[in-house]
Every structure is written in structure tokens, then in C-alpha cells.
Amino acid sequence: MKVLAAMSGGVDSAVAAARAAEAGHEVVGVHMALSKDRSQTRVGSRGCCTVEDASDARVAAERIGIPYYVWDLSDDFHDLVVEDFLSEYAAGRTPNPCVRCNERIKFASLLERAKALGFDAVCTGHYASIRAEGPGGAPSLHRSRNSAKDQSYVLAVMGPEAIGSSLFPLGDMADKQAVREEARSRRLGVSTKPDSYDICFIADGDTRGFLERSLGEAPGEIVDADGAVLGTHRGTHGYTIGQRKGLGLHQPAADGRPRYVLDVRPESRQVVVGAAELLSTSRLLARDLVVFEPLSAGRRVTAQIRAHGEAIPGRIEQLPAGEELLEVSLEQSVRGVAPGQTLVLYDGDRVLAAATLERRA
Template sequence: MKVLAAMSGGVDSAVAAARAAEAGHEVVGVHMALSKSRDQTRTGSRGCCTVEDASDARRAAERIGIPYYVWDLSDDFHDLVVEDFLAEYAAGRTPNPCVRCNERIKFASLLERATLLGFDAVCTGHYASIRADGPGGAPSLHRSRNMEKDQSYVLAVMGPEAVRRSLFPLGEYATKAEVRAEARARGLGVSTKPDSYDICFVADGDTRGFLERNLGEAPGEVVDADGTVLGTHRGTHGFTIGQRRGLGVERPAPDGAPRYVVDIDPASRQVVIGAAELLSTYELVAGDVISFEPLTAGRRVSAQIRAHGEAIPATLVGVPSTSAAVPPAEGGPAPARADGATPAVEPAGTALRIRLDTPLRGVAPGQTLVLYDEDRVLAAATLERRA
């Protein structure tokens, strides 16, 4: 196959490109330049895709013996990831920019360009696996063997068509140490390079400061669940559901218990804080569903709302009309919840609705919900609210 290898400049993508070339594919390496700032270097950035990264990727491609190019995707990145990040926070939601980058840049934009240039597939250094065990033997997305580095959560939004045209050579590695050892054995200079972390376009790691600089100040009130004003703030974009610190409240709760952000209303500029129990929910509602196979109401799944969070057993109680909504198990009752209640199976609608076996805390609109069947990705969606 003719394969386009996305090379970030790190050890993972370098080893992935080397393995694709070793497998006999015709591989071309490409580095995606996502920032127009030429002084954004490793010393000034905590993320990825910096000037230094581009140089590291070029040296790795030379060592592997494949052609190498740099593509300027900075305009796409700014419009589709950075602006989305700002708009979501301004709307009181909590986005995951890495999910958006994987969806809109590292696969949508990259795959579109690869297709126009005649490539058969895209290869990346993500920790996930693709296996031909989906419905009808179709390729399906699975968790990586290395659960500490598993990236199936952030890849779930790529959808089934992109999965069919992707290669993830690192999915079967059990540890990052194995990847680094292979990089050393191949003579790749990035074998000891540290991992990137944090939001790549927030160079100093100060997300709140970044939001204030770009969205400005919009003062408002911090209130409790009864509407009593407890303090003020400089903008709702500085808060997220479940936040405990930096609430701007001097008086402790009457019972002395910690208080958390439980709701955000950008329209009234109010941030509502309350006790931890107000954060817990058994039901989630999500939209913008991307399914890897038809979903049926009553099906048992595992639900995850954070990149490295716990996957919680759950039951689908409502599915989008594009999926088949049928009663579970030959019309039998839906599985009972852990608290003894039996979730009702709802008719198909426009949203995805799930009932969790155990309550989940800190659920925020805008987060990505990913559903699994054991280690296989079933669907991804954007959380709209707690039910």
C-alpha cells in the first residue's frame, strides 16, 4: 500500500513509520505544522508539533529512508480546534481539544489530503489497535494493549471510514519502554525524547489565562443552589463542572464540606456551586453520535467520559433514530441497575441516552462520551447534559 505516515517528531510516530516501511508499504512521512509562531520551540512549549519537533521528524525520516515533507495546517488547526475550544468554553461547555485535533486535523484534514494525493492509508503513532472483527468482519477500533497510553478514547471520533484507512502499528506494544527500546535499536535519535503533554496551543500551561486573554472578562456571580450570591468571578469560561479550587468564595459552606462547580450559565453569567452529591448522576444524554455499528436500546456497554478515566458499565436506554432501537434480548426486560432500579427502554430519538450502573461525578457538557464493548469501540458522542 501507499501509506502517508504522520510524523509528530516524537518517538511513537517515528517507530510507527519505521514499522510501516519495514512491512513493505510505500511510506512517505509528513509533519503537520500547526502553529505559525516560529519561536514556539520545546523550551517554550509544553505540547507537540513545534519547530524542534519538525526537525526531529525530518531526521527520523532520513534514518528510516523515506521521503519527508512539512504540511502547513496551521489555519485549519486554528479554525477547527483553537476557535472551537474558545467557543465551547464561552458557551459553558468543557471541550477536549485533543479529541477535536484527532477528529478534524490528524484524520479529517490529513486523510482528505492523503486521498487527493493517491495514498491508500494513513499511519500514526497512536496507541490503539485495528482488528477485522467488527460486524461482517469489518475493521474495528480497539484499545491498546498498553492501557496506560491507550488512545482509543480520543480516536473514537474518527469514525469507521477513517478506521478502514488507518494503521496503528503501536497498538500491540504492552509498554512505552518497548517502543523506546525499538527506537534505540533502529538508531532513531528520538528514543529518549520526553512525551508531549498539556494543551499544545497553551504554551505556558495556563489554560485559565489563555481563555481570559482570548475571551476577555465578563464578570458575574458565584451562587449556591438556592441562588444566594457567595462571590463574584471574571468570566464563566474560567470554570468547569466539578472544579473545586479557585471558586472565588471566601465563606465556607455551613457544614464545612467542600463545594464544587455544579452548573454554569453563560447567559446569566452565573456559576453555581454546591455539595459533591449534586455532581453525581446515573444518566447521560449525548448528541452528534458517531457509531461504528448499529446501536440498540437495552444493550450493555461500558461508558467513558475522560481520556484516561474509568469505563463504567451501563445500559443504552435511548438511541438515535439512525440506529435500530429494539427491546433487549428478545423483548426481555432491560438489565437491572446496581441500585435495583430497572431502566426503561425509550424509543429512538435524536440523542443517545445511557443509564450507568454506578453514579458518575463531574460530568460536563461538551465532554466526549465513548462507548465500548469490552475493548472494542462502539460509538462516540458529545455530552449534552446529565439526565
């Protein structure tokens, strides 16, 4: 099989490419240059797809013995990931840019180019497994053996068609240390390289600063659940539901308990705050459903709303029809459900569906 290996410059993608080549596939490595700033460099272990990463990926490809190219996808990344991130925050939502990058860049833009060039599949270093357990033996997406690094949550929005054209060679790896040891034994040059984290296009980790620089200031009020004004803010885009720190309130609550962001209302420039218990819900409403296998109302599932959050048992109450949303009830309440987050439904370790949270019921 002719395979295009996405090589980020990290240890995971290098080992994945090596495993694909060792399995007998005809592998070509490609590094996706995602930054429009050609002078961008790695800050500590933050960020990815930098100049240093492209060099590290090249060295790994040479050690594996496969061709290597750099593709400039910076325009796609800016338009489909960065601009989406900004517009979602401006609308009072809380997006996950890693989900969008996997969906729109690593498994849309990249796969489209790969297919046009005659490749059969794309290979990445994601921690997830693909098995032939879908309807009629179709490929299905499962959690990784390494539960601490599992990335099935951020991959679920890809849908079954993209999954059928993907390879995840690290799905059976027990832990990250085993991946590093394999990279060391293969002399790939990245075995001790630190993991990237946080949002890759905000290399200094200052999300609020990035949003203020990009969206500007739009002052408004911070109010309680009854509408009483408690303070002011410089822009609703600096807040997300469930946030406790950085509210800028100097007057404590009457009961002395911490306040949390309950709602973000960009249309009225209001941020609503209140007690923690007001954040809890056991009913989720979501849109943009991506289905891996047929679903039915009443089906038991487990639901996950954060990349490394707990999967909570629940039940599908309503499937989308017309203007209706997907509705899922949970056996226990969750806190901090924010519009824009990704909801993934599982049956055991198998992904059933993904959707975008609209609101809590």
C-alpha cells in the first residue's frame, strides 16, 4: 500500500512512519508547515510544526530511509483553524483547535492531497486504534491501548470515510516510554524530544492575550445570575464557561464562595458569573452529528466532552431531525459544559459518534 506519513518532527509520528515502512508499505514522509511566520521557533516544549520540527522530521525520514517533503499548508491552517478559533470565541463559544486541525488539516487537506497523488492512506502518530468492527466489517475507531495518551476523542470528528484511509501504528503501544525506547533503538534522533502542548499557534501559551490582540477590546459588564452588575471586562472573548480565575472581581460573593463564569453573551457584551452548582447539568444538546454506525434513541452510551476528561454513562434521548438537536442524558452531572466543545459518544472503547455541543439543557 502507498502511504503518506505525516511527520510533525516529534517522536510519535517518527515511530509511526518507521512502523509503516517496516510493515512493507511504500511510505513517503511529509511535514506540514502550518505557520505563516517562517521565523517561528519552538518555545520550550510548546507549539509544533516549527522550523526545528521540520529539520527533526527530515533527519528521522533519512534514518527510516523514506523520501521526505515539506508541504506549505499555512493558508489552509490559518483559514480553517485559526480563523475558526477566533470566530468561535467572538461568538461566545469554546472551540478545541486540535479537533479542528485534525478534522480540517491532517485528515481533510492532507488526505485530499494524498488521494490526488495516488496514495492509499495517511499514516500519523496519533494514539488510537482502527479495527474492522463497524457495520458490515467497516473500519471503526477505538481508544488506544495507552489510555493516558488516547486521542480517539480528537479524531472522532473525522468520520468513518477518513478513518478507512488512515493508519495509526501506535494504537497498540503500552505507554509513551515504549515509543521513546523504540525511537532510540531505531536511531530516529527524536527519542528525548519533549512533547508539544497547549495551542500550537499561541506559542507563549497566553490565550487571552492572543484573543485580545486579534479581536481587540469590546468592554462590557460582568453580572450575576440576577443581572446585578459586579464589574467590567475588556471583551467577552477573554472568558469561557467554567472559568474561575482572572475574573477581575474585587468584591467577594455574599456567601464568600468562589464565582465561576456561567454564560458568555457577546451580543450584549455580558459575562454572567455565579456559584459552582449553577454550572452542573446532566443533559447535553449538540449539533453537527458525525456518525460511525447507526444510532437510535434510547441507546446506552458513554459521553466525553473533554480530550482527557471522564467518559460518563448516559443515554441518547433524541436524534437530530430538522431543527432538532442531538440530546444525551447523563447518569451524573458534569460541570463547565460550554458551547463549541466536542461531544464524543462511545460504546466501550469504540467511537459511535461525535458532535458539537450547542448548550446544556
